Amino acid sequence: xxxxxxxxxxxxxxxxxxxxxxxxxxxxxxxxxxxxxxxxxxxxxxxxxxxxxxxxxxxxxxxxxxxxxxxxxxxxxxxxxxxxxxxxxxxxxxxxxxxxxxxxxxxxxxxxxxxxxxxxxxxxxxxxxxxxxxxxxxxxxxxxxxxxxxxxxxxxxxxxxxxxxxxxxxxxxxxxxxxxxxxxxxxxxxxxxxxxxxxxxxxxxxxxxxxxxxxxxxxxxxxxxxxxxxxxxxxxxxxxxxxxxxxxxxxxxxxxxxxxxxxxxxxxxxxxxxxxxxxxxxxxxxxxxxxxxxxxxxxxxxxxxxxxxxxxxxxxxxxxxxxxxxxxxx
Ligand code: SF4
Numbered sequence: 001x002x003x004x005x006x007x008x009x010x011x012x013x014x015x016x017x018x019x020x021x022x023x024x025x026x027x028x029x030x031x032x033x034x035x036x037x038x039x040x041x042x043x044x045x046x047x048x049x050x051x052x053x054x055x056x057x058x059x060x061x062x063x064x065x066x067x068x069x070x071x072x073x074x075x076x077x078x079x080x081x082x083x084x085x086x087x088x089x090x091x092x093x094x095x096x097x098x099x100x101x102x103x104x105x106x107x108x109x110x111x112x113x114x115x116x117x118x119x120x121x122x123x124x125x126x127x128x129x130x131x132x133x134x135x136x137x138x139x140x141x142x143x144x145x146x147x148x149x150x151x152x153x154x155x156x157x158x159x160x161x162x163x164x165x166x167x168x169x170x171x172x173x174x175x176x177x178x179x180x181x182x183x184x185x186x187x188x189x190x191x192x193x194x195x196x197x198x199x200x201x202x203x204x205x206x207x208x209x210x211x212x213x214x215x216x217x218x219x220x221x222x223x224x225x226x227x228x229x230x231x232x233x234x235x236x237x238x239x240x241x242x243x244x245x246x247x248x249x250x251x252x253x254x255x256x257x258x259x260x261x262x263x264x265x266x267x268x269x270x271x272x273x274x275x276x277x278x279x280x281x282x283x284x285x286x287x288x289x290x291x292x293x294x295x296x297x298x299x300x301x302x303x304x305x306x307x308x309x310x311x312x313x314x315x316x317x318x319x320x321x322x323x324x325x326x327x328x329x330x
Contacts, residue, residue, distance in 0.1 A: 055118055057111040061125055068313040070324045074123040074158070077112070079142040080104055083130040085162060085199040088264050089225055092129050094257040094282070102134045104142055112146055116153040123327050124150070125158045133163035135198065143169055151176045156330045160222065162199040164208035174215045179329035181250070182209050183222040186231045187238055194267060195230065206241060213245035220248035220326035224312060226294050227254045227264075228286070229271040235294075236301050243305035248326050251298040252312035253291045256284050288315075295319060 061076040083092060084102040093099035105111075126132050132143055147169055150157055157178040159166065166173070166180065173180070186192050187202045200208075212219050221242045226232055239249065256264055256277075261284055265272045277284040285291065295311050299319055302309040308322035322328050 055115045057105065057108065058115040058119060058124065061128065068315040070310070070317050070320065072123070072323060072325070072327060074125050074325070074327070075119060075155075076125050076128045078105070078127040078130045079108060079132055079146060080127070080130045080134060080136065084134050084136065085131055085196060087196045087199065088267055089195065089227070089254050089256050089260050091255075091257045091260060091283075093259050096129060102130065102136045104136070104140045108142060109145055109149070112149055116149060116155065119153070119155060123156045123158055123325075123330070125160065125325065127160065131161050131163060131199075132159065133161045133165040135165075137163075137165055147172045147176070156327070158325060158327055158330070162196065162205060164200050164204040167208050167211045170211065170215045170217070173212075174217055177330055179218040179220065179326050180212055181220045181222050181326050182212070182246075183224060184209070184238060184242060185224065185226075186234055187241060188231075188234065191230055195227070209242060209245045218326075218329035219246040220250060220329060221246045222250050222252075222312075223298060224250065224252040225254035226251060226298070227268075227271070228275060228290070228294070230268070232294060232297075235297055239298070239301045239305055239307070243307055246307065247329060248308045248310070248322055249298065249302050250310045250312050250324055250326065251295060252314060253286050253294055255313065257282055258284075292316060 055075075058075045058077050061071060061074045080102050081104075082096055082099050082102045083090070084100060086100045090099070137143060143166075151172060154177065157176060158181065159173070159178060160181045160183070162183040166182075182205055184202060184205050185196065187206075189201050189203070192199070192202050209219060209221070221238075223235070223238055226235070231238075242249075254264075261272075261277070276287055276290075278287065279285075286294075291314055295314055295316055296319070299309045299321075303321075308328075310320040310322055310324035311317075312324055
């Protein structure tokens with residue numbers, strides 16, 4: 001109220017000054033105009049809720065500003081820059097230089113501590129542009145260091161990984177407001193080795209899922225991406241294998257960007273040749289009919305196994321029976 005009055009007073013004073021002095025000195029009144037405009041803007045900024053101390057490390061989740069994304073508003077944190085799992089279909093190489101070269105974020109603990117004091121009531125997703133448990137985590141132990149900070153802050157955490165290394169942290173994970181999303185794309189070790197060359201094999205991921213589940217940590221599975229000719233025939237087997245240990249499945253068809261398309265074309269020429277990709281913006285999509293049919297198959301299998309289901313960036317929100325990212329599990 002007091003600051004609104006100050007703003008009104010400034011506007012009135014500025015108008016009268018301008019009227020009086022414009023008859024005597026054009027330059028003087030112009031200078032006055034600039035000075036009072038600056039003062040007025042500063043006053044209005046103080047009245048607004050604009051933060052003057054932005055977050056340094058945590059970011060607002062921005063899924064490529066994607067028109068198909070149905071995620072609730074949330075924060076995103078990547079302890080590492082880049083990811084050494086090297087999945088052929090991965091999109092990070094389109095915007096992270098040396099995307100498959102994993103390096104720890106600098107001053108992670110200090111910057112995260114400061115950011116957490118400024119976070120509002122949203123979920124924090126870890127990670128979206130890297131895996132939080134790459135092989136380098138054995139050496140750097142960044143997750144071991146940041147999990148206590150996250151726990152003390154009380155923020156709700158969504159942990160997304162392909163790695164069984166997450167089981168190392170079960171003792172603290174089970175005490176947090178948290179859900180884990182484990183990515184399992186295939187049960188076939190050879191296929192996994194070809195498309196996700198440096199990620200742990202399916203057997204280790206499945207074992208991790210069992211351990212997390214038996215520790216009463218809420219889990220979902222990302223059956224993502226589905227690549228016709230690679231893992232589409234496995235949909236039923238995968239969901240049957242995971243269903244005792246998770247409550248929710250999120251699935252998506254393969255959507256490579258240009259550089260990922262090159263990797264896929266080199267590694268899987270016969271399969272890529274048989275797919276009718278359509279370029280939309282900077283992303284290749286399978287035909288809508290094919291994507292819908294694949295997602296419907298996943299959904300039907302989930303329903304048979306009493307699992308909730310959602311798609312990721314497919315544009316079929318009517319199919320969802322729960323949040324797409326599994327945040328409802330927290
Ligand atoms: S684990 Fe995720 S971030 Fe890492 S390379 Fe694979 S798709 Fe990319």
